[in-house]
Amino acid sequence: MHLRTCVIVPLLALVTALPARAAEELNLFGWSEYVPQTVLDGFTKATGIKVNFETYSSNEELLSKLVAGAGNYDVIQPSDYAAEVMIRQKLLAPIEPAKLPHLKNLDADMLRRPHDPEGRFTVPYMSGTVGIVVNTEKVKTPVKAYRDVFAPRFKDRLVVLNDSRELVTWALYTQGAPINTINAAALAKARPVIADWVKLVKVFDSDSPKTALLNGDVDVGIVWSGEAAILWNTDKKFAYTIPAEGAHQFIDVLAIPASAKHKDAAHKLIDYILQPEVSKLISDAFPYTNPNREARKLLSAEALANPASYPPPGAKLETFRDIGRAAADIDRLVTDLKSAR
């Protein structure tokens, strides 16, 4: 099955370049390791629409390719803050709720968030958090906050995301500062904190932070909740905690670029994904937080009990807002501190 699609999809991509095509098609541009192939196959089977799937590995990559290759994509999968800047830049087409009968399945809590206050442009796909994962076999004392993680006793026993904005966010949380106000003063204040932290970290890894934990090379990490959920599924010794100071929550959404050529098909794919049975398949493969209430009802008790996928309520969670040009300032700060080692 997989092998066949691996061959067919690129072939189709070639064929789409030809003008005369009878069958309907759709170009999906999504995260790598985030959309199960079975879902796309099921969609094609159900609707007859062929899906050409292309992937990216950061929101910035999505932004640049979307701008450069306008009209090539029908459905995209930005994170909240990237969707926000796209809306502001008028890069997204409005969603037509009439074409999405399954929209009602979504958890209202996930809708109309700051990145899309009226919910006109985006449909939540999956959501997650960035939190602390601890190997409880090695670490017996509780680790509940960023300050507990970045303690001298964990020197060279830490893995954290290799992401400048995340590091700055955690530092701002420990200082009680707003995480979406990035300016010279805030960065100056965060600087000494981060400078101390980077000296303690053994591994910076955004792509697969679970590897270092699984291999036993580190004991504590700050990682994507999906990674933590997989760790917990592998071995219950990996405990996940939302940091006490507050945590970054991300909502990855489905959206249709303003330049999309197959908007009807795009709506069909989004609605297909909103179906509880389909959404469950995504949760099975990638155990992030599913915003689909009806799909959650189909999940196993064990999946629902995964503290990384479904953290206990009451934690302080915030989404990122777009910070525009300040991204470069963050990058320079963290690059500077890391290279000072």
Add this chain to the structure above:
Amino acid sequence: MDALPATGAGAASPTAADARRAGWRAWLLLTPVVGWLVLFVVVPTAVLFVYSLCERDELGRVVFTFSLESYGRVFDTVYVRIFARSIGYAAFTTVACLIIGFPVAYVIGRATEAWRQRLLLLVMVPFWTSFLIRTYAWITILKQEGLLNGLLQLVSLSAQPFDLLYTPFAVSIGLIYAYLPFMILPIYGSVEKIDGSVIEAAHDLGAGPWRVFSAVILPLSMPGIAAGTLLVFVPAIAMFAITDLLGGARVPLIGNVIQNQFLQARDWPFGAALGMVFMALFVVTYWLLLRFGREEEVA
């Protein structure tokens, strides 16, 4: 040794007219190559150069307003330090590969025909697997619950596992492993061409093994050493996958920084400026090696 510019070779004036006549045909044959170079080297470089002189918008995209600001930032101490460190890593890799690779290349180059083929095959076998997969294999070997630690614990029973992965040791292994063949193969090419009787002549004239090496073999291997140095040093400066995967990405290298400008920091002009400076470094390295290599390029 004083270098002698190739005076004899340069004086080929009588056939200059013939060469010119043959020229257009040669160019015709070269059209695909030239086209390829223009399309995939010249044009992208020109685009990069233009970008590096522009400003950016909030998405990091290029706004066509002339500015030298990006180049100014390249020489910020942060980035100069990173350039220096990247060059340091590359230099270490080059020297280590040279020290390890030379004896290997020499043995292969002087082996009998049948053995030469077999040994060369061994050098090239790693290329059958993708570079990333080979690097992941090293993670499996070096991790705390990995092969090497398991082996060490078997030998000396109760010992604590060694911290191997995410250390300078792991990075060194990864770097040398990845680039060694690129040093061995060109040196092999040079060594294999050395006339055995030249080595005998040196022996005959009173040179012991060490003097034969330093006065004959080493100088005659210089073209290979120069090519190997180029093939290792240049890509090693840009390398960051190994330091990320085996070193834990704790120290940013210039490759990380450039990538970040496009994929995180949203600063294309700065990324382009770093790229241009980087390329200038390559050109300088190449030019130096070419000059150095020409002195040895004889016979």
Add this chain to the structure above:
Amino acid sequence: MSAAVELRAVTKRFGDFVAVDNVSLEIKAGEFLTLLGPSGCGKTTLLRLIAGFELPTQGTVWVGGEDVTDRPPYRRPVNQVFQSYALFPHLTVAENVGFGLRMQGVPATEAAGRVRQALDLVALTDMDARRPHQLSGGQRQRVALARAVVCQPRVLLLDEPLSALDARLRQSMQLELKRLQRQLGITFVFVTHDQEEALTMSDRIAIVNRGRIEQLGSAHEIYHRPATAFAAEFIGAANLLSARLVRRDAGSVRIQVAGGLELTLPSASWPGAMEEALISIRPEKVHVGRAPIPGANGFTARIEEEIFKGATDHLRLATAAGTRLQAVVANESALGEIFHVGEEICCGLHADDVIVLAAR
């Protein structure tokens, strides 16, 4: 005076192949000795055993009265000129010539003087700054020579050094080598497969065949008194014929050569009990003319083929009985006799010119 080089019962095997088979050889100080033989005969291996590039399987190698069998090449007082010259491509002519002195730690100023002398010796004074690839073949050859002699070795080994040169250059180099050898007084051991080279330069020639020395002697000795059929054929041309004893007379023997020609030889030249033997007759010793030749053995023969070569006329003769012989006649004057194919002519052979070889 002890021998410059001595091989004592030296055998060299490469696997199953015996390259040098129990060879003993004494080379006198100051002589020009040539190892002559076809390719693969072991002559180069002999040279390499002396130089030290090969170790003997059995036997010992002596240079200047010292056993050097176990010494590496760089500790032997011999130097070699290689067939391919083996110049250092990365060094200038002067640096090439000075290499051996540098290795010996000769002070730079002294070395420079000796290099200059050596280059003067081979007439390359102005080429000192060139690189080998900027030189002609003959010039490279002379650099190789200068490089080897500048170290003042006891023995100079030369491995087919002229084979890569064109014929004219080769001839002048032969004379130059001989002159150099006399001038320097160094013992030369010269390897070649070219008999003309050997005859031109050598004091003595060792004929090497199948890992053995077949004959060692001066050019005259080998030419006029070859010890074996191989030696007879390898140097100069020879009519090699089998012969059998017909009868023994007082002081002479009568033999019959293959084909039927009968000859009378002094009995001393035919070893006692032998019934059959191989004989060698140099073509120029077959005298021909329209009148009978005065001398012991006269016969007539028909000219089957005639090749005019300028200085000489080469004839293929057949006696009435059917013995075939090559003859070479010097064309002494333009009005000399002209021979025609099919003609019957008179031939004569002096008994002294018939060499009886040991049976093959």
